[in-house]
Amino acid sequence: MKYVDEFRAPELISKAGEEIRRLADPKHHYRIMEVCGGHTHAIYRFGLKDLLPENVELIHGPGCPVCVLPMGRIDDGLSLTANPEFIFAAFGDMMRVPGTHGSPLEYKARGMDVRIVYSPADALKLARLNPQKHVVFFAIGFETTAPSTALTIIRARAEGLPNFSVFCNHVTIIPAIRAILDSPDMRLDGFVGPGHVSTVIGCRPYEWIAKDQGKPVVVSGFEPLDILQSIVMLLRQLRGGQAIVENQYKRVVPWEGNPAALRAMAEVFELRPYFEWRGLGFISQSALKIRSAYGEWDSEQRFTVPGVRVTDPKAAQCGEVLKGVLKPSQCKLFGRECTPEQPVGALMVSSEGSCAAHYNYSQHRPITIDAAASL
Amino acid sequence: MCLAIPGKIIEIDAHNAQQAMVDVVGVRRKVDLGLLAEESIRPGDWVLIHVGFAMSKISEAEAADQMRTLMILGESAAALEEVEGYGLENEYPPSEYPASKSRGLVS
Numbered sequence: 001m002k003y004v005d006e007f008r009a010p011e012l013i014s015k016a017g018e019e020i021r022r023l024a025d026p027k028h029h030y031r032i033m034e035v036c037g038g039h040t041h042a043i044y045r046f047g048l049k050d051l052l053p054e055n056v057e058l059i060h061g062p063g064c065p066v067c068v069l070p071m072g073r074i075d076d077g078l079s080l081t082a083n084p085e086f087i088f089a090a091f092g093d094m095m096r097v098p099g100t101h102g103s104p105l106e107y108k109a110r111g112m113d114v115r116i117v118y119s120p121a122d123a124l125k126l127a128r129l130n131p132q133k134h135v136v137f138f139a140i141g142f143e144t145t146a147p148s149t150a151l152t153i154i155r156a157r158a159e160g161l162p163n164f165s166v167f168c169n170h171v172t173i174i175p176a177i178r179a180i181l182d183s184p185d186m187r188l189d190g191f192v193g194p195g196h197v198s199t200v201i202g203c204r205p206y207e208w209i210a211k212d213q214g215k216p217v218v219v220s221g222f223e224p225l226d227i228l229q230s231i232v233m234l235l236r237q238l239r240g241g242q243a244i245v246e247n248q249y250k251r252v253v254p255w256e257g258n259p260a261a262l263r264a265m266a267e268v269f270e271l272r273p274y275f276e277w278r279g280l281g282f283i284s285q286s287a288l289k290i291r292s293a294y295g296e297w298d299s300e301q302r303f304t305v306p307g308v309r310v311t312d313p314k315a316a317q318c319g320e321v322l323k324g325v326l327k328p329s330q331c332k333l334f335g336r337e338c339t340p341e342q343p344v345g346a347l348m349v350s351s352e353g354s355c356a357a358h359y360n361y362s363q364h365r366p367i368t369i370d371a372a373a374s375l
Numbered sequence: 376m377c378l379a380i381p382g383k384i385i386e387i388d389a390h391n392a393q394q395a396m397v398d399v400v401g402v403r404r405k406v407d408l409g410l411l412a413e414e415s416i417r418p419g420d421w422v423l424i425h426v427g428f429a430m431s432k433i434s435e436a437e438a439a440d441q442m443r444t445l446m447i448l449g450e451s452a453a454a455l456e457e458v459e460g461y462g463l464e465n466e467y468p469p470s471e472y473p474a475s476k477s478r479g480l481v482s
Binding site: 038041042045046091092116117118119120121122125141144145147148151155195196199200221222223224251252254258259260261264 | 425430456460
């Protein structure tokens with residue numbers, strides 16, 4: 001197998017750019033939301049905005065799990081490290097995310113037992129290896145990650161492992177899209193649908209967006225050509241007065257999703273009545289909690305957490321940026337008080353957050369332009 | 376966070392059919408196959424891996440595409456770091472593995 005460090009079909013990238021210009025009605029200003037943080041990162045990295053006409057605007061959506069996690073949840077999870085018998089295990093992405101009293105990494109520096117794991121299965125393994133300790137896995141992510149957590153909990157119960165629990169922060173993407181569409185100051189023409197979330201949930205869960213809201217959705221891959229082709233597909237629908245769900249990322253996303261993953265999630269999780277999203281506020285039925293049948297492996301059912309609520313500084317306009325009302329650079333704190341090194345707001349925290357992506361890439365020359373120019 | 380890493384199945388665990396050794400550009404680690412219960416996975420198959428779990432069966436060409444995607448996104452190093460971080464292949468029963476050594480395994 002040969003790995004090629006180049007874009008797929010650069011000549012097609014130029015063609016897609018031309019097709020977008022041809023399809024876009026100059027009298028209309030198009031606002032297209034890419035839901036997934038991975039797409040936001042790719043759009044900035046490849047400078048795709050520069051390949052689009054002025055009147056086709058990309059709005060960066062809520063699909064960055066680290067960004068939308070309220071600080072209070074980090075505080076709640078970290079509160080468990082006060083017990084020296086506890087090991088706090090989390091993905092590397094979480095380690096620098098600030099809580100009120102510091103990030104998990106800073107807790108580790110202060111002597112708390114904080115470990116980076118790359119898989120929930122490895123957190124379970126930590127529990128097997130440390131029977132005298134209790135391992136809390138700080139679970140985070142959309143439907144891409146939630147099935148792995150679910151299967152890990154199923155395994156913990158099957159083994160009867162008593163010293164393992166999950167502090168569950170899994171969220172679901174559909175209610176966030178609904179909240180954005182319901183927002184009165186929001187006007188969107190269509191959606192670039194998330195890629196890897198859709199490998200799990202498939203394409204059907206987006207059908208209401210097309211049917212009820214009349215907005216086209218195209219599930220997309222992550223390469224420049226994928227994203228541009230998805231925009232072409234959206235503009236074709238809009239031009240033809242159509243609104244359906246299409247799958248541009250067929251090479252990876254099955255229309256029906258992954259049934260085994262959906263089954264594992266349904267077995268272990270139920271919907272929380274509501275959950276707070278950083279920048280978006282409380283959204284009903286937007287997050288997963290562990291069913292009482294698996295309560296022994298749920299940190300929240302087993303232990304007392306303080307239930308901290310932290311409001312973001314008023315000056316930070318994360319909500320407006322998250323809904324696409326403001327661009328990252330229009331926030332008063334952007335690049336001054338709020339930087340990737342010292343994030344104030346949610347969207348500066350992860351490289352998939354739109355503010356961090358804007359900060360990191362807006363100075364650079366877009367690499368797709370170079371690729372297209374070298375033809 | 377949402378990395379999907381292509382890997383080739385090298386061997387299914389003889390004692391646990393839900394675990395398999397995969398090869399990701401030369402790095403070999405065990406991953407969990409439990410989320411692909413619907414598929415028949417055999418050595419030589421290609422899968423997309425996310426946080427230590429195989430999430431989809433793909434073709435070799437799709438695997439090559441996905442690896443290139445990670446490279447052009449500047450995420451291939453993070454993907455390899457993730458795969459190298461998977462610890463399932465060092466599975467020991469607690470009695471045979473001193474707790475003091477286990478501390479450094481994952482962190």
